[in-house]
Amino acid sequence: MSGKSAYSNPVYRTFEVHVLGSSAATPTSLRHTTAQALRFHNKWFLLDCAEGTQMQLRRMKIPMMRIHHIFISHLHGDHYLGLPGLLFSLHLLGRKAALHVYSPPGLREVIEVQFRVSGLVPQFETIFHEVVKGGELVYEDADLAVESLEMEHRIPCFGYLFREKPIERNIRKESISRYSIPVRQMAGIKRGKDLLMPDGKVVPNEEITRCPPRARSYAFCSDTAYTEKFLAQVMGVDLLYHEATFLQDKADIAKEKTHSTTIEAASLAKKAGAGQLMLGHYSARYKDMGLFLKEARQVFPNTILAEEGVVTQVSAFASGT
Amino acid sequence: MSGKSAYSNPVYRTFEVHVLGSSAATPTSLRHTTAQALRFHNKWFLLDCAEGTQMQLRRMKIPMMRIHHIFISHLHGDHYLGLPGLLFSLHLLGRKAALHVYSPPGLREVIEVQFRVSGLVPQFETIFHEVVKGGELVYEDADLAVESLEMEHRIPCFGYLFREKPIERNIRKESISRYSIPVRQMAGIKRGKDLLMPDGKVVPNEEITRCPPRARSYAFCSDTAYTEKFLAQVMGVDLLYHEATFLQDKADIAKEKTHSTTIEAASLAKKAGAGQLMLGHYSARYKDMGLFLKEARQVFPNTILAEEGVVTQVSAFASGT
Numbered sequence: 315m316s317g318k319s320a321y322s323n324p325v326y327r328t329f330e331v332h333v334l335g336s337s338a339a340t341p342t343s344l345r346h347t348t349a350q351a352l353r354f355h356n357k358w359f360l361l362d363c364a365e366g367t368q369m370q371l372r373r374m375k376i377p378m379m380r381i382h383h384i385f386i387s388h389l390h391g392d393h394y395l396g397l398p399g400l401l402f403s404l405h406l407l408g409r410k411a412a413l414h415v416y417s418p419p420g421l422r423e424v425i426e427v428q429f430r431v432s433g434l435v436p437q438f439e440t441i442f443h444e445v446v447k448g449g450e451l452v453y454e455d456a457d458l459a460v461e462s463l464e465m466e467h468r469i470p471c472f473g474y475l476f477r478e479k480p481i482e483r484n485i486r487k488e489s490i491s492r493y494s495i496p497v498r499q500m501a502g503i504k505r506g507k508d509l510l511m512p513d514g515k516v517v518p519n520e521e522i523t524r525c526p527p528r529a530r531s532y533a534f535c536s537d538t539a540y541t542e543k544f545l546a547q548v549m550g551v552d553l554l555y556h557e558a559t560f561l562q563d564k565a566d567i568a569k570e571k572t573h574s575t576t577i578e579a580a581s582l583a584k585k586a587g588a589g590q591l592m593l594g595h596y597s598a599r600y601k602d603m604g605l606f607l608k609e610a611r612q613v614f615p616n617t618i619l620a621e622e623g624v625v626t627q628v629s630a631f632a633s634g635t
Numbered sequence: 636m637s638g639k640s641a642y643s644n645p646v647y648r649t650f651e652v653h654v655l656g657s658s659a660a661t662p663t664s665l666r667h668t669t670a671q672a673l674r675f676h677n678k679w680f681l682l683d684c685a686e687g688t689q690m691q692l693r694r695m696k697i698p699m700m701r702i703h704h705i706f707i708s709h710l711h712g713d714h715y716l717g718l719p720g721l722l723f724s725l726h727l728l729g730r731k732a733a734l735h736v737y738s739p740p741g742l743r744e745v746i747e748v749q750f751r752v753s754g755l756v757p758q759f760e761t762i763f764h765e766v767v768k769g770g771e772l773v774y775e776d777a778d779l780a781v782e783s784l785e786m787e788h789r790i791p792c793f794g795y796l797f798r799e800k801p802i803e804r805n806i807r808k809e810s811i812s813r814y815s816i817p818v819r820q821m822a823g824i825k826r827g828k829d830l831l832m833p834d835g836k837v838v839p840n841e842e843i844t845r846c847p848p849r850a851r852s853y854a855f856c857s858d859t860a861y862t863e864k865f866l867a868q869v870m871g872v873d874l875l876y877h878e879a880t881f882l883q884d885k886a887d888i889a890k891e892k893t894h895s896t897t898i899e900a901a902s903l904a905k906k907a908g909a910g911q912l913m914l915g916h917y918s919a920r921y922k923d924m925g926l927f928l929k930e931a932r933q934v935f936p937n938t939i940l941a942e943e944g945v946v947t948q949v950s951a952f953a954s955g956t
Contacts, residue, residue, distance in 0.1 A: 369664065
């Protein structure tokens with residue numbers, strides 16, 4: 315081990331949650347309904363896409379043309395109603411690149427009927443991926459994997475777990491010159507292989523590399539009643555976004571409406587050993603979000619609020635870095 | 636004639652245009668796409684319903700529960716995408732009263748598929764009225780009549796002309812006591828009948844009433860290329876809203892995209908003998924709306940800009956009051 319903490323390791327790449335909307339069910343004059351942009355390194359993803367998302371993207375200067383994958387939790391209006399407008403605008407802006415949309419079944423029909431009645435033929439392809447169960451790998455690239463999480467809601471609803479893939483080891487600068495490490499061996503060494511010298515001698519990997527930073531993860535869990543159905547998947551997650559539509563005194567309403575309270579969200583974060591909890595999806599009846607924070611922190615101190623326009627880093631908070 | 640101008644006549648009822656959105660095609664970070672709330676006396680109407688309209692209604696403190704009639708010009712997203720969200724919110728707020736929606740065909744399907752995928756059964760009825768040609772009476776009540784106006788656009792598109800019905804004559808206070816006018820004759824006198832005295836004598840209507848204020852009208856014309864198809868209907872209109880997507884130097888693009896320029900909108904207002912012209916539906920490429928005003932006023936001096944959050948009175952501007 316290098317002894318350096320993950321916090322200071324310069325190898326860490328950007329991994330940020332940009333909150334575009336935080337209100338439940340109906341927007342208020344101040345809060346939009348659910349949408350988040352996720353930035354990982356040079357890629358942008360969208361998580362839910364409520365009414366007004368395209369304007370929020372503009373306000374937060376998020377490059378909508380660089381979004382290629384959109385993950386929709388479920389087909390209640392407060393989680394997808396901004397998608398048609400975003401697609402129309404991408405079309406009008408001349409987008410050519412395909413767009414992937416992940417959601418429970420039904421969204422394709424919603425979008426297609428709207429392009430049909432508008433008389434527009436999109437210049438780009440929208441590829442709909444139907445998510446029908448939790449625990450599935452729904453997206454993967456060289457750096458990230460995204461798994462579905464089964465929520466407990468009135469209609470089929472899925473959260474999404476973004477897992478950074480294991481990060482390659484860092485070859486120490488001084489080792490490169492000292493051993494004249496050939497380029498063809500570098501990829502293997504970064505993955506943990508030992509160095510094979512021309513004379514047949516072997517230099518152990520630990521001597522020439524640094525321990526990589528721990529891969530991070532972000533779980534987006536909305537909308538859901540309290541459930542542990544997806545708990546195993548989110549164990550040790552670094553940042554857990556969990557809906558908290560109500561304060562604890564409305565636990566009965568939360569249950570009836572298949573939503574969660576502050577304490578329920580915090581309890582799940584605690585059970586999961588999450589690094590940090592972000593609350594959101596506040597009922598429009600509330601004005602003072604400080605109460606949400608206060609309640610949840612009684613159970614899970616490292617709690618923050620989803621606030622529109624605020625960017626949160628996904629950091630390797632949990633133990634074992 | 637009483638000699639009093641319509642301006643000072645206290646009988647005039649509220650007739651206001653509240654601009655909720657003024658941008659064309661795509662919203663900007665500052666401007667929403669098209670929507671207007673029309674207030675006539677104690678009734679509220681909605682003209683187009685772009686993405687974000689329900690939030691704009693909240694911001695402008697317009698009582699959405701009191702909207703019973705929504706007029707949609709056409710099925711391009713920037714004119715209707717806020718409707719599903721508004722309907723979902725009305726449902727969640729417990730609306731029971733029926734809602735009438737007037738639009739070219741296709742909107743019912745757009746709405747119904749969304750209620751279906753969301754698993755929501757609306758508690759109120761939405762009655763869709765298909766508008767398929769101009770010059771038709773599409774709505775009428777005791778005070779107002781609304782006619783369709785045929786626009787020139789890529790897909791079926793209609794403007795709407797709101798005509799206040801002729802206003803009843805005012806019975807002079809002094810006449811009521813002087814002639815002891817019986818209640819049963821009052822309605823007739825307000826409509827212009829003479830007073831019949833118990834002794835068989837006739838008092839001419841003009842002696843006992845004041846000339847009523849002239850009924851006012853508002854025409855909402857968007858989206859359209861320059862056309863005179865609906866000119867006869869809007870002759871002498873008090874307030875003409877006419878789209879002006881482009882400045883005059885983009886007349887070729889306007890024509891290609893079936894939109895209008897400042898000068899075209901102003902020319903139509905002039906030909907119609909309108910009292911006032913309101914421009915709107917500005918292309919997102921423009922920042923300085925002062926240029927729109929400057930150009931249009933060269934042709935039609937009494938021009939104003941549609942500006943979000945601004946309320947404009949529909950006044951009896953035109954001659955003949």
